[in-house]
Amino acid sequence: MRVYVPLTLSGLAEAYKTGELGAGPLLAYAVTPALREWYLSDDIEELEYAALNRAALASLRLLAADAGAARRRVVVAVDVADGAAVADPDRALDPSALGEVRVTGTVRLAKAAAVHVDSDDAEGDVTSAADALEAADAGDDDAQFVVDGAEDHELLWYATQEIPNLVGLGG
Numbered sequence: 001m002r003v004y005v006p007l008t009l010s011g012l013a014e015a016y017k018t019g020e021l022g023a024g025p026l027l028a029y030a031v032t033p034a035l036r037e038w039y040l041s042d043d044i045e046e047l048e049y050a051a052l053n054r055a056a057l058a059s060l061r062l063l064a065a066d067a068g069a070a071r072r073r074v075v076v077a078v079d080v081a082d083g084a085a086v087a088d089p090d091r092a093l094d095p096s097a098l099g100e101v102r103v104t105g106t107v108r109l110a111k112a113a114a115v116h117v118d119s120d121d122a123e124g125d126v127t128s129a130a131d132a133l134e135a136a137d138a139g140d141d142d143a144q145f146v147v148d149g150a151e152d153h154e155l156l157w158y159a160t161q162e163i164p165n166l167v168g169l170g171g
Contacts, residue, residue: 003085005027006074010066034099035157060129061133064133071123072118072126076116088139117155
């Protein structure tokens, strides 16, 4: 099963150093039954894109909580065993939990299929979105518009071999 793990660039650097995204339970996003129902599509690529975008929003939340993190959303696409990722049935109808899964066990970075990261030109909008997130969560429509502005930026695809350059450890 493909899951999308939200991180920051510093989190990705740590994963690169340790060789793992973390020990479970690890928050990730995937094509869940609730996401399928919400998205109303049977196209697996569209559903995986929706799960990726849910993870990008979770990455934005990580940035909002860490003022020192580089203002670029990061999502790692990783393949895990089918039984390793489980949606919380108690949160199935919660719109904020669409696609959310918990991954048990250690998730090795070697299992990553790709890394998705904002381009440099997205940093201004991502910074504004991270700053506006709390107000958007409280129902402020103007703040929600700012948060949605970050979603206008597509995350770029990187091969896992490019991680050292992404986190400033490559030469």
